[in-house]
Amino acid sequence: MLQVSHRDQNTLASTKAIILVGGPSRGTRFRPLSLDVPKPLFEVAGHPIIYHSLKAVAKVPGLREVILVGYYDEGVFRDFIKDASLQFPNLRIQYLREYKALGTAGGLYHFRDAILKGKPERIFVLNSDVCCSFPLNEMLKLFEDKDAEAIILGTRVSNEAAPNFGCIVSDSHTKRVLHYVEKPESHISNLINCGVYLFATECIFPAIRTAIKRRTTRPRLVSYPSSENLETSFIAEDDEDSQRPEILRLEQDVLSDLADSNRFFVHETRDFWRQIKTAGSAVPANALYLQQAFQAQSEELTPPSASIVPPVYIHPTAHVDPTAKLGPNVSIGPRAVIGAGVRIKEAIVLEDVEIKHDACVLYAIIGWGSKLGAWSRVEGTPTPVSSHSTTVIKNGMKVQAITILGKECVVGDEVRVQNCVCLPFKELKRDVSNEVIM
Numbered sequence: 224m225l226q227v228s229h230r231d232q233n234t235l236a237s238t239k240a241i242i243l244v245g246g247p248s249r250g251t252r253f254r255p256l257s258l259d260v261p262k263p264l265f266e267v268a269g270h271p272i273i274y275h276s277l278k279a280v281a282k283v284p285g286l287r288e289v290i291l292v293g294y295y296d297e298g299v300f301r302d303f304i305k306d307a308s309l310q311f312p313n314l315r316i317q318y319l320r321e322y323k324a325l326g327t328a329g330g331l332y333h334f335r336d337a338i339l340k341g342k343p344e345r346i347f348v349l350n351s352d353v354c355c356s357f358p359l360n361e362m363l364k365l366f367e368d369k370d371a372e373a374i375i376l377g378t379r380v381s382n383e384a385a386p387n388f389g390c391i392v393s394d395s396h397t398k399r400v401l402h403y404v405e406k407p408e409s410h411i412s413n414l415i416n417c418g419v420y421l422f423a424t425e426c427i428f429p430a431i432r433t434a435i436k437r438r439t440t441r442p443r444l445v446s447y448p449s450s451e452n453l454e455t456s457f458i459a460e461d462d463e464d465s466q467r468p469e470i471l472r473l474e475q476d477v478l479s480d481l482a483d484s485n486r487f488f489v490h491e492t493r494d495f496w497r498q499i500k501t502a503g504s505a506v507p508a509n510a511l512y513l514q515q516a517f518q519a520q521s522e523e524l525t526p527p528s529a530s531i532v533p534p535v536y537i538h539p540t541a542h543v544d545p546t547a548k549l550g551p552n553v554s555i556g557p558r559a560v561i562g563a564g565v566r567i568k569e570a571i572v573l574e575d576v577e578i579k580h581d582a583c584v585l586y587a588i589i590g591w592g593s594k595l596g597a598w599s600r601v602e603g604t605p606t607p608v609s610s611h612s613t614t615v616i617k618n619g620m621k622v623q624a625i626t627i628l629g630k631e632c633v634v635g636d637e638v639r640v641q642n643c644v645c646l647p648f649k650e651l652k653r654d655v656s657n658e659v660i661m
């Protein structure tokens with residue numbers, strides 16, 4: 224934690240945080256789980272994805288206000304905000320809804336009056352779909368040390384994975400960002416944008432305004448490369464959405480301009496970082512947050528024992544037979560019932576799931592209210608720790624590495640489900656592998 228003097232408290236009090244939560248149409252790769260819950264509220268390590276970002280924000284000294292910006296319906300975050308406000312009483316949390324998707328900078332600009340209320344000097348901007356240790360205080364320190372206009376959180380990935388992200392070329396000595404390219408076509412750097420920023424308010428809003436002016440005088444001819452269309456190989460040159468002048472992306476429209484100033488710096492984290500895009504990516508995110516909680520000796524986790532290989536989270540209302548063996552990296556949701564002799568490893572079991580005796584669940588997500596029969600086996604394939612993908616190549620074909628059962632699926636006794644994605648309400652009576660069950 225930063226040590227802060229009384230004088231600094233006042234300065235730090237003028238920092239706010241914005242979490243970009245996106246909206247329903249963006250959750251398509253998170254299917255089938257996003258059919259039943261908005262992605263930011265999906266639970267990993269016992270808490271909604273955005274709870275983990277809020278927890279980090281709550282540790283920034285003097286930060287009092289968090290604004291979730293997105294285009295989900297008004298009511299979607301109501302209960303979450305109510306609960307989170309009790310857990311983080313030092314934070315005022317509100318949700319501001321864009322009338323339609325305005326892009327990562329468009330929403331910020333649209334709500335600039337609300338954001339600038341109280342005259343904050345700095346704003347943190349966090350993508351909601353990343354899992355990391357959020358070293359916000361280190362970013363704040365770099366911001367102060369360099370008298371910066373902007374700080375971006377960066378991490379190193381393999382050269383192969385880098386073009387799926389925003390790439391940063393920096394001066395390794397001064398940490399200054401020299402060049403920024405969003406999802407470049409050829410290799411420029413393996414230091415990538417983690418989707419976490421700290422901006423001086425006096426700099427970011429004028430920078431967005433400049434981008435708006437440029438868009439009006441010089442509209443784009445091709446669409447933005449988003450990871451959505453990279454994944455599906457769909458290059459939307461005539462995609463109406465990306466052509467709308469009100470859509471503004473921080474990454475494509477603003478960050479490369481900031482790199483032209485000499486007050487844009489990168490804080491490179493060596494701690495964990497992952498994107499949460501596909502439903503399968505919730506499994507590594509669950510593991511990473513559980514490991515973080517274990518290192519912090521969190522009392523939320525179940526103590527290690529002969530049948531608990533840490534880290535494991537079991538909701539207090541779940542019932543786990545003492546002969547079941549769980550872990551590592553397992554979360555068990557509310558009211559789940561886990562029978563005798565069950566084995567669960569690297570998995571998320573959601574609320575009201577029932578798993579009968581001697582079943583085995585590995586590298587999988589078991590959807591709300593699903594039922595697994597006795598001696599059944601639901602399993603995915605482990606992905607390398609360093610991988611930023613949740614698919615693997617098998618017999619020359621790309622297959623899902625994590626097996627996912629949607630809400631209220633039923634797996635018969637002794638049935639084996641391997642590397643599959645199963646839509647809600649399906650009943651599996653025979654063995655299946657490498658299939659999407661619709």
Ligand code: GDD
Nearest residue numbers: 243244245292293324325326350351352388389416418450
């Ligand atoms: N409020 C709001 N409005 N949020 C949005 C909108 C919008 O119109 N569009 C996207 N978001 C949110 C998403 O919910 C997500 O949290 C974040 O902004 C980024 O989403 P994408 O636009 O899909 O970008 P990306 O994930 O392909 O790439 C971004 O994140 C990577 C790190 O995860 C870029 O910032 C990359 O440079 C970066 O490497």
